[in-house]
Structures are given as C-alpha cells and as structure tokens.
Amino acid sequence: MIRKIAVLGGITKSGVRETLRMVEIYPGEIVAVVGPTGSGKSQLISDIEYWADGDTPSRRQIQINDQVPAEFAVETSLRRLVAEISQNMNFVIDMSVRDFLLLHAESRHIENALEVAKAVVDCANQLTGEPLMMDDSLTALSGGQSRALMVADVALLSNAPIVLVDEIENAGINRLSALRLLAGRGKVVLVVTHDPLLALLADKRIVMQNGGMAKLLTASPSEKALAGRLQKIDAVLCELRERIRLGGELTPEAIKEVTWPDAQRVSA
Amino acid sequence: MRLVIVAGPPATGKTSVMLHTLRHILTDKIRVAVCKIDCLETSDHSTYRRLSLPVMVGLSDYICPDHFYVSNLEEIFAWGEKQQAEILVVETAGLCHRCAPGIKGCLSICVVDNLSGIDTPKKVGPVLTTADVVVVTKGDIVSQAEREVFRRRIEMVNPAAHVLEINGLTGQGALRLKKVVLASPSIEGVEGRELRYPMPSAVCSYCNGETVIGSRYQMGNVKKIVYREVSND
Ligand SMILES: Nc1nc2c(ncn2[C@@H]2O[C@H](COP(=O)(O)OP(=O)(O)OP(=O)(O)O)[C@@H](O)[C@H]2O)c(=O)[nH]1
Ligand SMILES: Nc1ncnc2c1ncn2[C@@H]1O[C@H](COP(=O)(O)OP(=O)(O)OP(=O)(O)O)[C@@H](O)[C@H]1O
Numbered sequence: 001m002i003r004k005i006a007v008l009g010g011i012t013k014s015g016v017r018e019t020l021r022m023v024e025i026y027p028g029e030i031v032a033v034v035g036p037t038g039s040g041k042s043q044l045i046s047d048i049e050y051w052a053d054g055d056t057p058s059r060r061q062i063q064i065n066d067q068v069p070a071e072f073a074v075e076t077s078l079r080r081l082v083a084e085i086s087q088n089m090n091f092v093i094d095m096s097v098r099d100f101l102l103l104h105a106e107s108r109h110i111e112n113a114l115e116v117a118k119a120v121v122d123c124a125n126q127l128t129g130e131p132l133m134m135d136d137s138l139t140a141l142s143g144g145q146s147r148a149l150m151v152a153d154v155a156l157l158s159n160a161p162i163v164l165v166d167e168i169e170n171a172g173i174n175r176l177s178a179l180r181l182l183a184g185r186g187k188v189v190l191v192v193t194h195d196p197l198l199a200l201l202a203d204k205r206i207v208m209q210n211g212g213m214a215k216l217l218t219a220s221p222s223e224k225a226l227a228g229r230l231q232k233i234d235a236v237l238c239e240l241r242e243r244i245r246l247g248g249e250l251t252p253e254a255i256k257e258v259t260w261p262d263a264q265r266v267s268a
Numbered sequence: 269m270r271l272v273i274v275a276g277p278p279a280t281g282k283t284s285v286m287l288h289t290l291r292h293i294l295t296d297k298i299r300v301a302v303c304k305i306d307c308l309e310t311s312d313h314s315t316y317r318r319l320s321l322p323v324m325v326g327l328s329d330y331i332c333p334d335h336f337y338v339s340n341l342e343e344i345f346a347w348g349e350k351q352q353a354e355i356l357v358v359e360t361a362g363l364c365h366r367c368a369p370g371i372k373g374c375l376s377i378c379v380v381d382n383l384s385g386i387d388t389p390k391k392v393g394p395v396l397t398t399a400d401v402v403v404v405t406k407g408d409i410v411s412q413a414e415r416e417v418f419r420r421r422i423e424m425v426n427p428a429a430h431v432l433e434i435n436g437l438t439g440q441g442a443l444r445l446k447k448v449v450l451a452s453p454s455i456e457g458v459e460g461r462e463l464r465y466p467m468p469s470a471v472c473s474y475c476n477g478e479t480v481i482g483s484r485y486q487m488g489n490v491k492k493i494v495y496r497e498v499s500n501d
C-alpha cells in the first residue's frame with residue numbers, strides 16, 4: 001500500500017540546490033506541474049517514473065512511505081506501480097494495436113488480456129473522433145488517436161496506483177474526460193499542464209523554474225471557485241470547437257446561442 | 269584487469285552510454301582504457317578522448333570485424349595492461365548479427381535502442397542472447413508502454429539478462445551500469461579463454477577479395493540458399 005510519495009529536492013540546471021527540499025504527495029491527490037517550456041516539468045515526472053535515487057540529471061531522490069524504493073519493493077514490482085503518459089504524440093513501434101496491447105498486458109502480468117485490450121480500444125474510441133481498430137497499425141494512427149489509445153491504456157490496462165501525465169491538452173481529445181478517466185480513486189496523480197482549468201482542478205501545484213521545483217502552491221478556496229467558472233467557459237469553447245470540427249460555421253448568432261456564464265463578470 | 273565488451277547494432281548509443289558510465293567510474297580514480305573495433309571508419313576515439321583516456325582503434329578493413337576482433341584480443345589485452353588500466357572497454361561494431369563478441373568470464377554488454385523495431389531483439393541473435401547486460405537507449409523518444417513492450421521482447425529472448433534503460437543523451441541510468449561494471453570479474457589474461465558463441469566459418473573467395481559473381485568463381489566454404497516456396501497467408 002502506498003501511503004505517501006516524497007520527492008527530495010536535488011539541483012537545478014545551474015547546479016545549485018533547488019528551492020523546494022521536499023514535496024510530499026498522498027494517494028487521492030492531484031498535483032499539477034506548471035512552468036515555462038524547458039523548465040524541467042517532464043524531468044520531474046520522469047524522475048518519479050524512474051524511481052530516481054540521485055542518479056538522474058536533477059539528482060532528486062524519490063521515497064515511498066518514507067523508504068527508499070529498493071527497500072519498499074523489488075525493481076520489477078516498482079516499475080508496475082507507475083503508469084506514465086509521456087509527451088510523445090505518436091507511436092514509433094511497428095505493431096498492430098492488438099499485438100501491442102496483448103504484449104503490454106503480458107508485460108504487466110494481466111490475466112484476461114484480450115478482454116482488457118478490447119476495453120482499451122472501446123475506451124480510446126470514446127475519447128477520439130474517427131474510431132481506431134484492433135487491426136490498425138500503431139504507427140498509422142493519427143496523433144489524437146495515438147494519445148487516446150495511450151490514455152485508455154494507462155487508465156484500463158496499466159491501472160497503476162501512481163499516474164503521471166505529461167500534457168494531454170494538445171491532443172484534440174477531451175482533456176477533462178481524459179483526466180477523470182486517469183485519476184481514478186485513491187491514486188497519486190501528477191499532471192504536467194499549461195492549462196489553467198487543469199491546474200485549478202489539482203489540489204496542489206508545483207511551479208518549475210530552470211530545472212528546479214521553485215514553489216508549491218495549494219489551490220485556495222477562491223481559486224477553487226474560479227475553477228467552477230472556468231469550467232463553464234470551457235464548456236462554451238468546447239461546444240464551439242465541436243461545431244467547427246463537424247464542419248459547421250460560426251456566425252455571431254452561433255455564439256449568442258451558447259450561453260456565456262457570468263458574462264459581465266468574466267469580461268470585467 | 270576487467271575486460272568489458274560492448275556490442276550492438278550501429279548507432280544504438282554504445283559510445284554515448286559508455287561515455288556517461290566511464291565518467292562516473294573515473295570519479296573513483298579508476299584507470300580505464302578503451303579500444304574501438306570497427307570496419308572502415310570511426311570517430312569514436314575522439315569522443316572517448318574527451319575523457320582523457322588512452323584510446324586505441326582497430327579497423328578491420330577487408331576482414332570480418334568480428335574475426336578481426338578475436339584474432340587481436342591478446343594484443344588488445346596486452347595494450348590495456350601496458351596502459352595500466354584496471355578496466356579495459358572494447359566497443360565493437362556488431363555488423364552481421366551472426367557473431368557475438370562475448371567472452372566467458374568477462375562482462376558482456378549489448379546495447380539496443382527503442383527505435384530499432386519490435387522484432388530487433390529476435391533478429392539481433394547471439395550478441396543479445398549471450399549478453400549479461402542489455403542496455404536499452406532512446407527511451408526518451410517513445411511512450412512508457414512501448415518501452416515496456418520492448419523490454420518484454422528482450423526478456424523473452426534473454427531471460428537471464430539484466431536489462432537497464434539508459435538515456436544516452438542525459439546519462440540517466442548510467443550509474444546503475446557503473447555498479448555492474450565495478451562488480452564484474454577481473455581476469456589475468458585472455459589466452460585460453462572461450463568465446464560465448466562460435467563465430468561462423470566465412471572462408472570463401474569473397475573473403476579473399478573476389479568480386480565476380482558466379483559459382484565458377486567461388487571457392488572454399490560456400491553455403492547455398494535452400495529455396496522453398498513461401499505461401500502468402
Ligand atoms: N534521443 C536519444 N538519442 C540518443 C540516445 N543515445 C544515443 N543517442 C544518439 O544516437 C546517436 C548514436 O549514438 P552513438 O553513441 O554514437 O552510437 P554507437 O552505438 O556508439 O554508434 P557506432 O559506434 O557508430 O555503432 C547519437 O546521435 C546519439 O546522440 C538516447 O538515449 N536518446
Ligand atoms: N534539474 C535539472 N538538472 C539538469 N538538467 C535538467 C534538470 N531539469 C531538467 N533538465 C533538462 O532540461 C531539459 C528540458 O527539461 P524538460 O524536458 O523536463 O522541460 P519541460 O518543462 O518538460 O519543457 P516542455 O514544456 O517544452 O515540455 C531536459 O533535457 C532535461 O533533462
């Protein structure tokens with residue numbers, strides 16, 4: 001049972017100690033990782049995926065229940081505790097969707113592999129536009145289809161207690177449903193994001209700067225309230241996006257039809 | 269002296285991985301020498317020299333590089349001893365995948381990368397199946413699921429191997445390889461030691477420089493293809 005994951009601070013890109021010396025994350029929490037491009041967001045989640053022990057460029061150390069990972073479990077079990085959606089938008093491996101999912105299930109010691117594989121494909125198809133098939137070649141999938149499959153694979157097949165997500169907002173899939181799917185109950189979730197809504201949905205956020213963890217913010221009640229309003233604005237934008245996607249046109253009337261939440265307050 | 273053999277398909281990251289690993293080893297003030305065996309050309313020596321190490325290059329030219337490597341191991345070993353190296357790394361350009369340079373009793377490392385295709389672990393053959401350590405590079409370019417699937421394929425063909433994922437660009441993972449290298453056995457010499465896998469006999473007219481095609485021009489150990497129909501299903 002995971003009770004706590006701790007990230008012990010290492011060094012920044014300039015080689016000096018990073019500001020935050022320790023960040024603790026508990027099951028059930030969603031932590032957003034924000035910061036400019038190149039600030040080390042991906043490195044931070046890759047440190048967790050790798051169970052860094054002072055041996056990555058950031059020199060961070062990851063602890064689990066106050067133990068070093070090697071004391072907590074053997075390497076193979078440690079690997080299975082983490083599921084990661086990395087920033088890569090496409091698959092490189094040349095296999096069919098079916099073979100890939102079956103082999104991935106095997107590597108994670110999953111029993112009813114074929115059933116799970118089917119569920120993954122169904123789930124991916126709910127997230128994406130044009131459906132993907134079991135017999136499709138992975139490399140032929142579009143960027144959005146690939147991301148949808150990666151999300152479904154992490155959510156249903158890997159089903160790990162620690163979930164790491166590196167930017168899902170740019171894939172053309174519904175990022176809120178994707179996050180809901182990934183952040184199952186009682187999981188430790190880290191989400192790298194540039195999206196204000198996703199950042200506000202998180203309980204805490206780590207601000208990255210020059211490779212180091214510079215600040216830890218906790219979402220205040222007023223921020224949480226803002227999230228509600230942002231969600232409404234987002235729903236409006238999503239609706240408009242769907243119209244464009246399906247070949248519709250946006251006239252001033254089309255925008256009037258959708259009801260803007262708190263119109264004055266937002267523009268104020 | 270510890271003799272460490274590093275092999276694997278071209279451009280998988282052998283030099284990058286060893287550069288990071290040796291950098292960690294050098295911080296312990298351990299003396300290291302490197303020998304690169306290649307076919308026609310290499311620039312690896314200048315890369316290794318960045319660590320201010322003694323480096324030697326052997327180019328096999330018109331001879332099969334793996335046969336060239338075995339025929340020169342005693343000399344390479346003697347050179348390493350002359351440099352007073354405690355660790356001698358031999359990086360070889362595995363070319364035809366039919367040979368494996370591993371030696372019984374010495375650490376054998378095979379480097380493959382996540383981009384080389386899902387069937388590569390099966391195709392690479394003895395160089396991978398006889399290795400003690402399989403290093404997988406370029407994990408930064410693929411998804412975690414792909415890395416897991418690729419690793420599974422490696423474990424299927426070499427269940428005993430210690431599989432290490434190393435990023436050849438950042439060096440992430442190289443400290444783990446350093447530990448394995450330092451734990452490897454030291455040997456007194458290579459004479460009388462055995463290869464882990466026999467090298468194929470390749471003594472035909474083309475080995476000797478023949479360029480003309482046709483049975484009339486072929487001598488020595490010639491193997492003819494066994495033709496069989498392959499059905500399309
Ligand atoms: N993205 C990425 N590139 C890598 C990685 N490892 C190596 N490379 C790149 O791959 C290329 C080949 O790396 P080398 O270390 O020269 O490979 P090698 O196996 O020694 O090559 P040969 O000696 O020529 O057979 C270089 O451009 C490296 O920068 C990695 O983990 N990720
Ligand atoms: N603490 C650190 N020490 C040394 N190098 C680091 C550190 N943090 C990050 N790096 C390196 O800096 C580079 C950029 O980092 P990273 O890819 O994590 O940025 P990012 O915030 O994810 O950027 P993007 O928004 O473009 O995805 C990488 O090569 C990474 O290995």
Ligand SMILES: [Mg+2]
Nearest residue numbers: 041042087166
């Ligand atoms: Mg990134």
Ligand SMILES: [Mg+2]
Nearest residue numbers: 282283312359
């Ligand atoms: Mg090289």
